[in-house]
Amino acid sequence: MNSHTEENYLKAIYKLIEHDTDVVTTNAIADKIKTKAASVSDMLKKLADKKLINYQKYQGVSLTPKGQKVALNIIRKHRLWEMFLVEKLDFKWDEVHDVAEQLEHIHSDKLIAEIDKFLNYPKVDPHGDPIPDVNGKLQLQKSKSLSNFSTGDILVITGVVDHSPAFLRYLDKSGLALGFEIKIKEIIEFDKSLQIMINKKNTLFISLEVAKNILVITK
Amino acid sequence: MNSHTEENYLKAIYKLIEHDTDVVTTNAIADKIKTKAASVSDMLKKLADKKLINYQKYQGVSLTPKGQKVALNIIRKHRLWEMFLVEKLDFKWDEVHDVAEQLEHIHSDKLIAEIDKFLNYPKVDPHGDPIPDVNGKLQLQKSKSLSNFSTGDILVITGVVDHSPAFLRYLDKSGLALGFEIKIKEIIEFDKSLQIMINKKNTLFISLEVAKNILVITK
DNA sequence: AATAAAATTTAGACTAGCCTAAATTTTATT
DNA sequence: AATAAAATTTAGGCTAGTCTAAATTTTATT
Structure with missing residues (x-):
């Protein structure tokens, strides 16, 4: 089972890697999820044991295909929920982040499939970010x-x-x-x-x- | 802050007290939330410290007004989410429980107010159970x-x-x-x-x- | 190349929740 | 009322995840 915390680490790593380098540093992760570098080191060991990240002490981390899949699934859920909040519940685009941050950890394939359908399979979220499909495929942003x-x-x-x-x-x-x-x-x-x-x-x-x-x- | 776990204890106590006695036993709670009596004892001490329950060792527990408010708010959220799943996302009434069990712990007053509005302020959930209002008031069931x-x-x-x-x-x-x-x-x-x-x-x-x-x- | 600085990891400790086993209290039965 | 049984609590330990402080490794600078 993927814990809430584990999912947040993987998402953070994914986002840090997304545009910039091919490897993330411990400090960058600590910064992103507002925890201490020592805590990150601990967790990196566990994620590596589970084959979710590639990790060599002192050398930074990257996601394995398995870890990337988890991260993209969380991002998919986050963006679909943001879309739902804006499109169906009158949230403004500056109000959705914190709630979506909670909703993204709900585990139910049926739920997210139904939300996707309910929204008529949107391709981007309210901020214009692309929504990964069920397989984690992302429309590449040419903007x-x-x-x-x-x-x-x-x-x-x-x-x-x-x-x-x-x-x-x-x-x-x-x-x-x-x-x-x-x-x-x-x-x-x-x-x-x-x-x-x-x-x-x-x-x-x-x-x-x-x-x-x-x-x-x-x- | 009310943790997920804390909320589940309070909900369990509320439900056990609801129809039957005026006090719940440790074993009954352990049974309901599928944990051990020893764990329940631990938690009861903590809930009592926070003034969420009335608790004297060996004498069973009841909810304080503060604890009842938390419990009813969780139940409100649970039932509204169930209604949402059935009414808007084509879930069957036998499929909603587990997902609602997760969704009920999302913290956002705006979210639940908007869901309530989106559903046009339903009075009962898909199983006919009454939905507490924002203040925890329950329509009493005369059935x-x-x-x-x-x-x-x-x-x-x-x-x-x-x-x-x-x-x-x-x-x-x-x-x-x-x-x-x-x-x-x-x-x-x-x-x-x-x-x-x-x-x-x-x-x-x-x-x-x-x-x-x-x-x-x-x- | 040596050393200083920065980054990272390890060690050891803490909390929330859970567990088993043992001790205590309550309740039921004789 | 005494004792047995059942319920409950305490004691002591475990895991996940966090922290601070100390140790180690890498990187940057002289």
């Missing part, structure tokens, strides 16, 4: 950060990098949401901030920091 | 066991005593469901089994044991 584009480019918002409620509420307040069209009117020389037009209607200035955290595809 | 009635009585099924999947599936197979009308055609002298007519259409024999586990009100 890039808004900060990579140039004046005149016309783009569509597909996701966010930062998922913090503070950032998400800022986007709401600025009238930015997934699926909205953005045209880069100007990139300000001084601080690289962007003047953008949203849905051909409103113009808005956003900082480089904000632009970095908005994911888009070209239209 | 009685079908075994208490006599030939000629016309009744409506409102609930079940036994909640086991086996019994529930037997009812399904026999064409019995909540809200259905029953007329007692005859009570067989020999074994007190009943011949009943369902919804003025089909007749059926049921054992005394089965009759005892069906709750009804007079029409």
Whole structure:
């Protein structure tokens, strides 16, 4: 049986590995799940015994196929639950994380299959993150950060990098949401901030920091 | 913080006290939650320290108002989740218990309020059990066991005593469901089994044991 | 290459919950 | 009322997961 805690470790490792390196450090994990490095070391030994991770003392860890499967299943459940909360229960996209963090550990294949059906098999969650399928397959994200584009480019918002409620509420307040069209009117020389037009209607200035955290595809 | 385990103890105590005595024994609790009496003794001390139960060594336990509130809140969540599973996700009434047993421990007031709203504020769960309101108030059940009635009585099924999947599936197979009308055609002298007519259409024999586990009100 | 700093692991201890076996208290029976 | 049986509690131990402090290994810097 996979405990709640074990699942959280595997998910953390998966997420740390996802974009960056091919190996995660003990400290990075400790940081991510808000525990101490010593506790992580303990747990890594146990996960390795169960063949869920590849682990050599002092050398960092990666997930075995078995561990990756567990991690992706948790992520699938997390994202489906987030979708459910937003689509069916009127949660805002900045309110779903903590509850989904609990719901993702409910064990019932039927339950998650029915939720998936109830939501009509969504491909992405409310933040634009892809939802792995039952086999752990992920649609690869071809979107890039808004900060990579140039004046005149016309783009569509597909996701966010930062998922913090503070950032998400800022986007709401600025009238930015997934699926909205953005045209880069100007990139300000001084601080690289962007003047953008949203849905051909409103113009808005956003900082480089904000632009970095908005994911888009070209239209 | 109320742990998962703590909540299960309080729920068990509530359910054991519900109909019968005013005090529960250690063994009864051990039995209910499938643990050993020694473990229960340990836990009772802790619950008493937290003022969740009234407990004197060797004298059995009852819930304090604080403990009762926790128990009723868990029961509320359990029954709302069962309702959700049946009404929205196509679960059968014999399939919901184990999943609801997990879902009842999710902590989020907003979540359960939204589920309640989504279901349009149901008063009873799929088994006919009343759903406590946010304050822990319970609609009192005025239904009685079908075994208490006599030939000629016309009744409506409102609930079940036994909640086991086996019994529930037997009812399904026999064409019995909540809200259905029953007329007692005859009570067989020999074994007190009943011949009943369902919804003025089909007749059926049921054992005394089965009759005892069906709750009804007079029409 | 040697050493200092940083990262990681080990040792030893703690808590929540559980267990078995032994001791104690209550209840039932003579 | 005394004793046997049943119920309950205590004592002592176990596991999962956490922690701090100390030891070890790796990495960075001189």
